[in-house]
Amino acid sequence: MRTALIGPVTTDLDPEAGAGTASAAWVGYEPPLGVLTLASILRLEGIEPVVFDLDGFVREFQERGGPAQEAFHAAAQTIASLDAQLFGFGTICGSYTLTVRLAEQVRRLRPEVPIIFGGPQASATDIATLNEIKYVDAVVRGEADQIIGTALAQIAAGGPLSVAGVTYRHGGRVVRNPDAPVVVNLDAVPSPAFDLLPYIGHCSRLPVEIGRGCPFACTFCSTNDFFRRRFRMRSPACVLREMRHLEALYGVTDFDLVHDMFTVDRKRVVEFCRFLEANGSTYSWHCSARTDFVDRELIETMRSAGCGSLFFGVETGSTRLQKIIGKDLGIEEAAAAVELVNEAGMRSTVSLIVGFPEETKDDLNATASFGLNAARFDSATVQVAMLAALAGTPLHRKWREELIFDGMIPEQSQQSLGQDDADRDLIRRHPDLFSSFYGVPAGTGREYVGEFRWFFRFALKRCRWLAVALGRHRKPFTEVFDLWRSWRPGARSTQNYFRTFEFAEDLCRFVAECLAAGDSAMDPVPMMAFYYGATQAVLREPERGMATEGNQLPGISSNLTILDFPFSPSRIIDALRERKPIGDECLQATAVACQREGPRIVDMRELPAVAATVLRLCDGRTTAAQIVQRVGHSLPVIPGVSAETFVLAGLESLAQDGLVQMPPALHPV
DSSP: OOEEEEEOOOSOOOTTTTTTSTTGGGTTOOOOHHHHHHHHHHHHTTOOEEEEEHHHHHHHHHHTTOOHHHHHHHHHHHHHTSOOSEEEEEOOSTTHHHHHHHHHHHHHHOTTSOEEEESHHHHHTHHHHHHHOTTOOEEEOSOOTTTHHHHHHHHHHOSOOOOTTEEEEETTEEEEOOOOOOOSOGGGSOOOOGGGOTTGGGOSSEEEEOEEOOOOOOTTOOHHHHSOSOOEEOOHHHHHHHHHHHHHHHOOOEEEEEOTTGGGSHHHHHHHHHHHHHTTOOOEEEEEEOGGGOOHHHHHHHHHTTEEEEEEEEEOSOHHHHHHTTOOOOHHHHHHHHHHHHHTTOEEEEEEEEOOTTOOHHHHHHHHHHHHHHTTSTTEEEEEEEOOOOTTSHHHHHHGGGOBOSSOOOGGGOOTTOOOHHHHHHHHHOTTTOGGGSBOOOTTOHHHHHHHHHHHHHHHHHSHHHHHHHTTSSSOHHHHHHHHHHHSSTTOOSHHHHTSHHHHHHHHHHHHHHTSTTOOTTOHHHHHHHHHHHHHHHHHSOOOOOOOSTTOSOEEOTTEEEEEESSOHHHHHHHHHTTOOOOGGGOSOEEEEEEEETTEEEEEEEEOHHHHHHHHHOBSSOOHHHHHHHHGGGSOOBTTBOHHHHHHHHHHHHHHTTSEEOOSSOOOO
């Protein structure tokens, strides 16, 4: 029985990520691990699988210049044309509308072929899915590794289904069989069938499952519903064997170790790290962890074994909310964990959530403060998302009757193809299926917290150190945001506005007009507003060509602008990074070389006074001899080295750094 397994759209495409490059469409691409694992299992059971990865298909379609929405129709035609006797769709909450619509199109094109759903979203909404979506024949729930072969065979045969873990339609009613047991021995699960993935060449990093099951019960999280709360891990030998296998096949040496709670069992993490080192592993790997299950020694052990980054789901900086949502992290302990990762030379991602029903402005400010404190570390990435009512969670059960569909889509339900009228119609008609597109009543108001999310996120993205400085301002960050809402020009409150450079320019003007008056000369907030305002102005400048005379004189690079500041930006940033007061040493006039590449600043470097003067003299009209004459008095005296030689060496160094364009042959006149 030839079975087509369809992986869902899994990631939201950032329209700015990789902009202007050939690989832009593949930024953030993740192979459908669950679908590929099931494909391997089906092979072992004598069922021939075909893998269609919708996420990769959409990206390839966009890479070729096709509009994203047209990719949906092309995908339906392609799936329907597959030589398959059964279609199995993987599902996640963010693209469930696409999956449902795609299945409807495929059913119209191939009405004789059974359609089944699996994966987290269909598992959480199995009864509602079968009651409301008539072209879905069955849902295979939860971990399907041990039941998938039997389930597909029984579904293909028709009639009642006896296999556990399946919900199906029979005799005009929906039948839900008991849950299937979890997979206890994960080492027995075969490696994913990456050879069936046509887009494997786009993966510089591959996922490797290292365990399943979360023993905690956060009110907003659906992980423990799908994998249950039984914590399990694969053996170190099994994981290393899979890494080596993937390196041999695809040359990949960088891996995401997939397990929400990898560090919960400290002893097994240490065992894993020591096993990798003892066996000469040189792989880099990345994982998720709770901040209360790491310490300095464990982080150093992980780093030594190849760990490059950790994902921390902190969610809120409010101790009060930590208890309400069942996360119960210590805030100071969480902040210390982020700092320890930074000190170890590793990267971290800090995930925050706003919009809880019980959230006050004080709670919101505590979350912002935590994120801005974490953003002091160059190695930390801070995310902030709107709360989603994920199906099957305690949060969803509590607020199910008060869900709000107001267009403010939580991040878990952002999808690459966007939403059109058909999506919105589905969401409105079937709230039980698409609850993740809905919101719950927010304690500070949904409109308020929805805009706060964008303000916080893009202030960090566009003006990171200004945002960090605002976190140290005498006003709470929520009060700064309130002032912003009163000040902002027009009705600029949408995500599309906050994504633009115009927002960054407005933010700098806002700070200069509303927050700088009467402040101390040592306040970093107006300094950073001036700094980012100047760099944004560079991006507004038109591209310029070289002003050389017959290409025989040194000229400043066309993508370079020299900016002057009455302070040292790097020293201000260092003080913010280290949470130190601004000292007199920060207040020295500084020239900064600012290089752009298209719509982006790609390099900022502070210049010694002589270098800044030399660069300004590289105007395409001044000879090397004239430059020597102008700066000779300020050059250091080096025995045996003439001023001409010193300047030429300096020009060559500036040229190597891309700051100066040199003629083929340059000699002092």
